[in-house]
Each structure stands twice: as C-alpha cells, then as structure tokens.
Amino acid sequence: MTAAIAAPAYDAIVIGSGIGGLVTATQLAAKGAKVLVLERYLIPGGSAGWFERQGYRFDVGASMIFGFGDRGTTNLLTRALADVGQALETIPDPVQIHYHLPNQLDLKVHRDYEAFLQELIAQFPQEAEGIRRFYDECWQVFNCLNAMPLLSLEEPKYLFNVFLQHPLACLGLVKYLPQNVGDIARRYIRNPDLLKFIDMECYCWSVVPATMTPMINAGMVFSDRHYGGINYPKGGVGRIAEKLVAGLEAKGSSIRYKARVTRILTEKGRAIGVELADGEKLYAKRIISNATRWNTFGELLPPQQEPAQEQRWQQRYRQSPSFLSLHLGVKADLLPAGTECHHILLENWDELEVEQGTIFVSIPTLLDPSLAPPDRHIIHTFTPSWLGEWDNLSPSEYRDRKAAAAAKLIQRLEAIFPGLSSAIDYQEVGTPRTHRRFLGRQNGTYGPIPRRKLAGLLGMPFNRTAIPGLYCVGDSTFPGQGLNAVAFSGYACGHRVAADLGLV
Ligand SMILES: NC(=O)c1ccc[n+]([C@@H]2O[C@H](COP(=O)([O-])OP(=O)(O)OC[C@H]3O[C@@H](n4cnc5c(N)ncnc54)[C@H](O)[C@@H]3O)[C@@H](O)[C@H]2O)c1
Ligand SMILES: CC(C)=CCC/C(C)=C/C=C/C(C)=C/C=C/C(C)=C/C=C/C=C(C)/C=C/C=C(C)/C=C/C=C(\C)CCC=C(C)C
Structure with a gap:
C-alpha cells in the first residue's frame, strides 16, 4: 500500500461523470495525463444523462443547450469535444423559449436578436429604449x-x-463580476410587468430572480442564445457525455461505472486517493470531485476536515430546490405545425418562485424525431419542488402524490396543449427523490443559489479547495449551473490541475 501511495497509478481521479467532470477529465487526458473517472451510476452524464422506455429516449434534465456554437470562444461544448477528436451533429432551435405568462404576456425569444427585441417592444412600446x-x-x-x-x-x-492580449475585455469583466442583473435592468426599465418578465428570464435558468442573478451569467445566456444559438444534439443530450467518454478513452484514459466513491483518502491533510463502496482504494496525484460541495465536504470527508472556507461558502449559498419531472410520450397530432421546442408557463406572478409554480416544457422530438417512435412526441415537463414535499411517505402515499402532481401539471398544460390528457401514450414521473437517487445530489438539488443578494459572481469558489490535492468542479464552482457553465468549470479545473502537474 505504501508503494501505491508513493507512486500513484493515476495523475488524476475524477469523482463523477457529469459534464463538469468529463470536461475536466478530457482536458487533462488531451494534455497527456492519465485520468480515471469513477461514476456511481451505469452511464455517464449526470444531469445530462438519459433513459429509455418503450421506444422513447428521454433526457434526464438538461435540454436547452448553450455552448454548441461554431465561432468565438464561448462555444465550450463544441470545443471540449473537438479537443479530444470528437464532434456532434446539432440541430438549431429557431426559438429559445415560448413564454406563456400572466396578463396574456405571450412572447417568443427568437434566435434572431432583432426579431426578439421587436416582439418584446411590441408588448412594451413605452420601454423600447430601455x-x-x-x-x-x-x-x-x-x-x-x-x-x-x-x-x-x-x-x-x-x-x-490574457490581460496583456485583451486588456479592455478583462477590465469589462472585472467591472461586471460583482454586479447582478436586477440592478442593471432597473437602470433602464420602469414598467413593473417588464421587470417581472426580466425576473422570469433569469429565474428559468438561475432559479432566483434578477436581483440575485449574476450579470456575467446573464451576459452569457441572454446573448449566446442569439450568437451561437440553442442547438440540440442529434440523438439526445446523452450523446454529449457518450462522445466525451469516447474521446477520453481514445486519449488512453478510462472511466469505471458502478464505482461509488464513499471516502476521499487524505494523508497529512493532503488528498491522495479515494475509497469505493466495495472497499477498493485507488490513488492519484490529484483528486477532483464533480459531486456537489455539500456531498464532497459533507459526505466524502470526515466532518472535522471541513475547511472554514466551506463553512463560509455555505453561509453565502444554499441548496436550490430540486425538480418534479413529468416525462410524457404523446400522439404527434396533438402538436400543431410550428409549435416551439421549449415553453415556460406561469399563470400568476405571485407564484414565480413557489414550489410547483413555474412550469418548464421541452419537446425535443420537434427537433429530433428519432427520439420517439413514429407519430409520437416527447413532452418533458418540470417544475421546482423540494425534497421535503416527497420524503417520509409510505410507498402508497408516494405513488398517490406523484399521480396527483402529474394530473395537476397535465391539467395546467392543457392551456397550451389543448387535448393533452387524451393524447398520452406513456407517462413517467420523477421527483426530488429520483434526482437524489440517480444523481447522488443532496436533496436532489439543482445547485447552489445565493442566500441573499451577493456581489454577483465574486462569492463563487474556483476549483482549488483548502485541502491540498483536492479540487471541485461542476455547478457548485464558478460560474454555477448550466451545461456551458460547468463546461467552463471543467476547462478551468483541467487547466489548473495540468499546471499543478507540470503539464502546461
Ligand atoms: N440546460 C438545462 O436544461 C439543464 C437542466 C438541468 C440541469 N442542467 C445542468 O446540468 C449541470 C450538472 O453538471 P455537473 O457536472 O455539475 O454535475 P452532475 O450532477 O450532472 O454530475 C455529477 C455526477 O457525479 C456522479 N457522482 C456523484 N457522487 C458520486 C460519488 N460519490 N462517486 C461516484 N460518482 C458520483 C453522479 O452520479 C453524476 O453522474 C447543472 O449545472 C445543471 O445546471 C441543465
Ligand atoms: C486579469 C484581470 C485584471 C481580470 C480578469 C477578469 C477575467 C478574465 C474574468 C473572466 C471571467 C470569466 C471567464 C467568466 C466566465 C463565465 C462563464 C463561462 C459563464 C457561463 C455561464 C453560463 C450559464 C449561466 C448558462 C446557464 C444555462 C442554464 C442554467 C440553462 C438552464 C435551463 C433550464 C433549466 C431551463 C429549461 C427551460 C425550458 C425547458 C423552457
């Protein structure tokens, strides 16, 4: 055992194969490192995973995909694949979201920036300049x-x-790093309904309103949808992880499934390896956790080793709710020609942030029909929900609550898809318990959200931790939730670890 510690078998071990973990692993492998990814589940991808039922291929979570553009530097998914010799065919989505909001506010975020602005200005003509x-x-x-x-x-x-080569861009980012969207929106906009719309524009990906949403992230989301655009990977979101794994293996590194890490091993305060559920111990020069910070410091390390920085981080950020997901297979003639792929439904502004208030809908088969049997569509609906609503129930109470929640969602969705209830061919409900079980995320959380208004992104930690040799990657590191955001986290983590290993 001492020999194994003296000469670890791997340069890096990555705990978890979410997109954050896989981008880190492939970046390191591309630089010549020997990497082992350990995934507790049967397939890679985490929140960007998939499951198959009766001829349908459902996305687990992520479905509105940024980062697949073909120009600039922010197209991080395209780049991460290319760096390990992989590519994915993607299908451009002409409308990012069709909003169905209170007071008959019905509008579409077109891929074309000017078309979107014109549609919004038509609803709020007095606010055209703002x-x-x-x-x-x-x-x-x-x-x-x-x-x-x-x-x-x-x-x-x-x-x-980067400062020498792009001084103005760097100074621009320094200016925006501590800012939130709400303050900037209020400089230009007065109309309360329009400000509520901006809150929804933020909430639907950050799970907090504009006052608490970092401006850097909004700059990415509100612009890239018109620049690189929203593009759906042909064959389903799961293809991203499958291709990254293929690239990882082609570079001589490896992944193991059904390999649940139960402990991060330390020696004299330094992370040196991991222990798996079956007791096997594996050692590496660097350990990278793609599990959330709550899992990493609350479960994989003994409590007395929790660094003070982590306690301070938890005073700034808390767990966001999880989701209630309804995966439907429906008869294709339910949807009229021209239906958009992504929808958001809210009937009452007071319910924007309440449990099961805002409804998100994704119909990926409108872009890629191969995900469903002929003459069928997938309608994936999800809405924020807390684990507390679903825990401590008997099996029959749990089943009944799922059925009641699904019926309520379907009834609300009838407003945008009349006839839905009689067009259903397949139905499956996922709850926060499902997300906790399959993704291993504490309470099934979607990720960290600020406890109160913070200075933009300044409070989000980067990849190094207070424990030497241990790094974090994924949505509980800078810049937070989102596949393109965790891809950035993966790039940054891979780069920092490679520098520490002397590979760059
Ligand atoms: N665009 C969308 O529509 C959308 C929707 C939902 C989620 N998302 C995004 O997906 C992102 C998730 O990416 P991520 O990389 O941070 O994390 P992730 O949760 O997707 O992946 C973590 C992986 O680690 C594995 N894991 C956890 N603990 C482990 C352990 N002890 N041992 C071995 N494996 C373990 C899990 O099984 C999972 O595969 C989130 O940021 C979220 O915003 C996007
Ligand atoms: C040198 C000097 C002086 C200075 C320096 C400065 C600098 C350089 C700085 C920098 C910075 C940076 C790089 C930053 C970065 C950032 C980033 C990348 C960001 C990103 C972001 C992204 C995002 C946020 C995304 C997101 C998305 C999402 C989350 C989505 C989601 C969605 C959902 C859930 C929904 C769905 C819906 C329906 C279905 C309708």
Missing part, C-alpha cells in the same frame, strides 16, 4: 468573454497573458 439598452449591455459582457480563451482564473500566468 429594452434595447438593457439587452445591449448584456452583449457587452458576452463580447468580453467571447474575445478571449476561457481558462483558469486561478492560474496567474494565464491571467497575465
């Missing part, structure tokens, strides 16, 4: 990001070079 100035300011953030290579902000050599 609308344009607000969304144009988001572009300033995006243009700064999209001008530079995106790597680890913890690597001084990179920061120095």
Whole structure:
C-alpha cells in the first residue's frame, strides 16, 4: 500500500461523470495525463444523462443547450469535444423559449436578436429604449468573454497573458463580476410587468430572480442564445457525455461505472486517493470531485476536515430546490405545425418562485424525431419542488402524490396543449427523490443559489479547495449551473490541475 501511495497509478481521479467532470477529465487526458473517472451510476452524464422506455429516449434534465456554437470562444461544448477528436451533429432551435405568462404576456425569444427585441417592444412600446439598452449591455459582457480563451482564473500566468492580449475585455469583466442583473435592468426599465418578465428570464435558468442573478451569467445566456444559438444534439443530450467518454478513452484514459466513491483518502491533510463502496482504494496525484460541495465536504470527508472556507461558502449559498419531472410520450397530432421546442408557463406572478409554480416544457422530438417512435412526441415537463414535499411517505402515499402532481401539471398544460390528457401514450414521473437517487445530489438539488443578494459572481469558489490535492468542479464552482457553465468549470479545473502537474 505504501508503494501505491508513493507512486500513484493515476495523475488524476475524477469523482463523477457529469459534464463538469468529463470536461475536466478530457482536458487533462488531451494534455497527456492519465485520468480515471469513477461514476456511481451505469452511464455517464449526470444531469445530462438519459433513459429509455418503450421506444422513447428521454433526457434526464438538461435540454436547452448553450455552448454548441461554431465561432468565438464561448462555444465550450463544441470545443471540449473537438479537443479530444470528437464532434456532434446539432440541430438549431429557431426559438429559445415560448413564454406563456400572466396578463396574456405571450412572447417568443427568437434566435434572431432583432426579431426578439421587436416582439418584446411590441408588448412594451413605452420601454423600447430601455429594452434595447438593457439587452445591449448584456452583449457587452458576452463580447468580453467571447474575445478571449476561457481558462483558469486561478492560474496567474494565464491571467497575465490574457490581460496583456485583451486588456479592455478583462477590465469589462472585472467591472461586471460583482454586479447582478436586477440592478442593471432597473437602470433602464420602469414598467413593473417588464421587470417581472426580466425576473422570469433569469429565474428559468438561475432559479432566483434578477436581483440575485449574476450579470456575467446573464451576459452569457441572454446573448449566446442569439450568437451561437440553442442547438440540440442529434440523438439526445446523452450523446454529449457518450462522445466525451469516447474521446477520453481514445486519449488512453478510462472511466469505471458502478464505482461509488464513499471516502476521499487524505494523508497529512493532503488528498491522495479515494475509497469505493466495495472497499477498493485507488490513488492519484490529484483528486477532483464533480459531486456537489455539500456531498464532497459533507459526505466524502470526515466532518472535522471541513475547511472554514466551506463553512463560509455555505453561509453565502444554499441548496436550490430540486425538480418534479413529468416525462410524457404523446400522439404527434396533438402538436400543431410550428409549435416551439421549449415553453415556460406561469399563470400568476405571485407564484414565480413557489414550489410547483413555474412550469418548464421541452419537446425535443420537434427537433429530433428519432427520439420517439413514429407519430409520437416527447413532452418533458418540470417544475421546482423540494425534497421535503416527497420524503417520509409510505410507498402508497408516494405513488398517490406523484399521480396527483402529474394530473395537476397535465391539467395546467392543457392551456397550451389543448387535448393533452387524451393524447398520452406513456407517462413517467420523477421527483426530488429520483434526482437524489440517480444523481447522488443532496436533496436532489439543482445547485447552489445565493442566500441573499451577493456581489454577483465574486462569492463563487474556483476549483482549488483548502485541502491540498483536492479540487471541485461542476455547478457548485464558478460560474454555477448550466451545461456551458460547468463546461467552463471543467476547462478551468483541467487547466489548473495540468499546471499543478507540470503539464502546461
Ligand atoms: N440546460 C438545462 O436544461 C439543464 C437542466 C438541468 C440541469 N442542467 C445542468 O446540468 C449541470 C450538472 O453538471 P455537473 O457536472 O455539475 O454535475 P452532475 O450532477 O450532472 O454530475 C455529477 C455526477 O457525479 C456522479 N457522482 C456523484 N457522487 C458520486 C460519488 N460519490 N462517486 C461516484 N460518482 C458520483 C453522479 O452520479 C453524476 O453522474 C447543472 O449545472 C445543471 O445546471 C441543465
Ligand atoms: C486579469 C484581470 C485584471 C481580470 C480578469 C477578469 C477575467 C478574465 C474574468 C473572466 C471571467 C470569466 C471567464 C467568466 C466566465 C463565465 C462563464 C463561462 C459563464 C457561463 C455561464 C453560463 C450559464 C449561466 C448558462 C446557464 C444555462 C442554464 C442554467 C440553462 C438552464 C435551463 C433550464 C433549466 C431551463 C429549461 C427551460 C425550458 C425547458 C423552457
């Protein structure tokens, strides 16, 4: 055992094969490192995973995919695949979201920026100038990001070079890092209904309203949807993880499934390896956790080893709710021609943030019919829900509550898809318990959200932790939730670890 510790078999072990973990692993493998990814489940992808039932291929979670553009530097999924010799065919989505909001506010976020602005201005003509100035300011953030290579902000050599080469873009980002969307929106916009719409524009990916949503992230989301666009991977979201795994293996590294890490091993305070559920111990020069911070520091390390930084982080951020998911297979003639792939439904503004308030809908078969049997569509619906609503129930209470929640969602969805209840061919309900069980995420959480208004992204930790040799990657690191966001986290983590291993 001492020999194994003295000469670890791997340069890096990555705990978890979410997109954050896989991008880190492939970046390291591409730089010549020997990496082992350990995944507790049967397939890779985590929240970007999939499952198959009766000829349907359902996405587990992520479905509105940023980062597949073909230009600039922010197309991190395209780049991560290319860096390990892989590519994916994607299908452009002409409308990011069709909103169905209170007071008959019905509008579409077109891929074309000007078409979106015109549609929004038609609803709020008195705010024409404010609308344009607000969304144009988001572009300033995006243009700064999209001008530079995106790597680890913890690597001084990179920061120095990027500042020399792109000084104005760097200063632009420094300006926006501590800011939130709500303050900027309020500089330009007065109409309360329009401000509520901006809250929804943020809530639907950050799970908090605009006042608490970092401006850097909004700059990415509100601009890239019109630049690189929203693009759906042909064959389903799961193909991203499958291709990253193929690239990882082609570079001589490996992944093991059904390999649940139960403990991070330390020696003299330094992370040196991991222990699996069956007792096997594996050692590496660096350990990277793609499990959430709550899992990493609350479960994989003894409580007395929890660093003070982590306690301070938990005073700033808390767990967001999880989701109630309804996976439906429906008869194709339910949906009229021209139906959009993604919808958001809310009937009453007071319910924007309440449990099972806002409804998200994704119909990926409108872009890729191969995911369902002939003459069928997938309608994947999800709405925020807390584990507490689903825990401590008997099996029959749990089953009944799922059935009642599904019936309520279907009844609400009839407003946008009349006839839905009689067009259902297949139905499956996932709850926060399902997300906890299959993704291993504490309470099934979607990720961290600020406890109160914070200074933009300044409070989000990067990849290094207070434990030498241990790094975190994924949505509980800078810049937070989202596949393109965790892909950035993976790039940054891979770069920082490679620098520590002397590979760059
Ligand atoms: N775009 C969308 O529509 C959408 C929807 C939902 C989620 N998402 C995003 O997906 C992102 C998730 O990415 P991520 O990389 O941070 O994490 P992840 O949760 O997707 O992946 C973590 C992986 O680690 C594995 N794991 C956890 N603990 C483990 C252990 N002890 N041993 C071995 N394996 C373990 C899990 O099984 C999982 O596969 C989130 O940021 C979320 O925002 C996007
Ligand atoms: C040197 C000096 C002086 C300075 C320096 C500065 C700098 C350089 C800085 C930098 C920074 C950076 C790089 C940053 C970065 C950032 C990033 C990348 C970000 C990203 C982001 C992204 C995001 C946020 C995304 C998200 C998304 C999402 C979450 C989505 C989701 C969705 C959902 C859930 C929904 C669905 C819906 C329906 C279905 C309708």
